[in-house]
Amino acid sequence: MSTKILDLEAKGCFDFFWNEANTNPASKGYGLILDQSANKQVASIASVGFGLTAIIIGIERGWITYEQGYERTKGTLETFLYNAEHEGGFFYHFLNMETAQKNETFYDCASIIDSTLFFNGAITSAEYFGGEIKELFEKIYERVDWPMYYDESVNQYYMGYNVDTGGFHHWETYAEQMTQYLLGVASPTHPVPVKIYEGFERKLAKYGPYEFVNAPGGALFVHQFSHAFFDFKHYLDGDGMDWFENSVQASLASRHYSIENPKGLKTYHENSWGLTACASPNGYIVPGTPPFYPNVDPPNEGTVPPAGAAGSIVFTPEESIAALNYYYENHPQLWGEYGFQDAYNLDVEPAWYANHVIGIDKGITLLMIENYRSGLVWDLYMKNKYVQRGIELLNWKKK
Template sequence: MTTNVIDLEAKGCFDFFWNEANTDKTSPGYGLIRDNTRPGGRQMASIASVGFGLSAYLIGIERNWITYDEGYERTKGTLLTFLNEVEQVEGFFYHFLNMETAKKYEEFYDCPSIIDTSIFLNGALTSAEYFGGDIAGLFEEIYARVNWKMYYDEKNNWFYMGYKEGSGGFGKWDMYAEQMMQYILGAASPTHPVPAKIYKGFKRVLGTYGDYELYNSPAGQLFTHQFSHAWFNFNGIVDEDGIDWFDNSIKATLANRQYCIDHGDQFLTFHKDSWGLTACSGPNGYCGPGAPPYYPDVLPSNDGTVAPAGAAGSIVFTPQESIEALDYYYHHQPELWGGYGFQDAYNLDVEPAWFSDHVIGIDKGITLLMIENYKTGFVWDLYMKNSYVKKAAELLNWTPVDDQPES
């Protein structure tokens, strides 16, 4: 039964990406994928959703959910949309797009996004490795156009977090979070690379929760320990300071679960099989629950909301604990199951108990890719054989543990 739950969830995730795309081949937005399925929701695509979706199509081909030709046609059309139609600045795309026009979604303040562009590029890169040929050529054109230097704060040696036309970059990626993919793509760029030393430009804040010592993100959401790992296989890799980011994600996941166990008397939703605090929908809108060790100036924002993607996206780090959580959700929280597998989140600490009525693309994406990596390593294998990824690992001094010199 356990395997069935995992497979059912994976198929539900895939169906989201396949069904919630613009399939009108005459539309400028062909191939764009919806950000979420909120009832009555906006015609809004997420470029991060598309990035996960491009890798999802490859999984769909391998699992015989779609044919090779179907996946090829959808992928090629999507990349053509991004090359020719999607609004961009120096190669960076906006977080959210109008599903039909491919222009930035005007109802929200938005800026060209480095992290969401990176997620999209990761999906495009895996497509290039899988299909080769003209798909690879389209990826090369899109990737070569990205001016990583636009987002580089040379004085402080970090990436800006946002960019406003006219005034330049703002914010800072000066902490450990999901941005590791930015160093890979930025350092290896064939046209506008940033120096590899940028990898030294973020703080490594070592903290402890219970038995676990780890480098956490500021508010401790699990997606920050998952997203880059969905493509780059950090297992068995250490950096020049000896940091093993895969092991760090294991510790972060176990600490997150332990926090939920420890606070089971405070929150009805939390226990050993209901855990995984990560950004998700909540009873009062989008929220960002997380677990310690927090950064010193960060206050916890937990209200009892748990997202299945928290545990599912960590299945490569904590397979037994993650599978037990998914089994629990499926068998004991039936209201959490919907047309695309698990709905985004639930909360038993409000009256009445709250269950999301929708899914979010990035949560379905991290779930599907990590389940596939757990089962076959397929996405990892595609990504890790890419020449740009190999070049980045060398530039950043990320090497296999076995290659480390003896101390």
């Protein structure tokens, strides 16, 4: 099976993060990266987290020099330390590309998960560059007030924070938030109690021959995002849970759903699978794979994003590479300036192909391809002293 597509797609992903950033050194938003290529005004802090790690991959792959990467990384971390709007050290989902203040064109809040994805990228930067980069990360991390986003009454993190009303919604179930527990308990300044890890529901369910803990809507990114940084392949949690194998089962279940194709849709089949958050003919959607929680009905209407299969390449290498080759060879309209466009749908007339990319989809694709090929991101993240401290406090063990 040809793996040339991995080179092509990885370089396309990197180019998005490198080219779609604020590169004006006089700007308060230096280093901020677009949420998506279709909107040139709005930065995503999660996109920046993936983008910081993309810089490291770019250096190691010879796409940029070490000096270029160092300069961009240093300036980006300075932006987050001194300019980016935050509440208790947690940043807003979306920032103005020029001012680094929260985006005012629609409602936004300080987000714990998007901030954690940024912190994860900053950790890889700290471990790769050391020195001044590590010092900047330390200052950003030490400022984070984890208890501000902790609801002790239910022993769960809040999802967001509003300056007028405080914390809201909760991380009630398993999803993409796993590294929040590591970084929260390991904080040297404002930690949350270790017991927080016991606060979210783990609901074991089965779809086809696959059994796994699923999140309410079954989107595949919930099984991928934490795994892009933390090497769950070699660890069990304190209860003996194998989260890596859980993601293997979830990825195979996602493919099984497209093969089974209960709605008889044109787009779904064995090489067109991986339902996850993406663009669609009707805007941004979050489709997913059964089993679903009660009263959850994901919009499974035929849209498939390449990032779904690509983000699971460490779990299902053969199946993921086969899907990427299928998209590349059979859907030239899906290929663009930054590799695969965000998604496509053959179940509308005419067939629909996205004309843009989304940062978090390019990010999970790039990091997982690199982990599959070299383990680079895992190796860097796992070296961090706070990550190791979190492992120790949560009693996670090597397999």
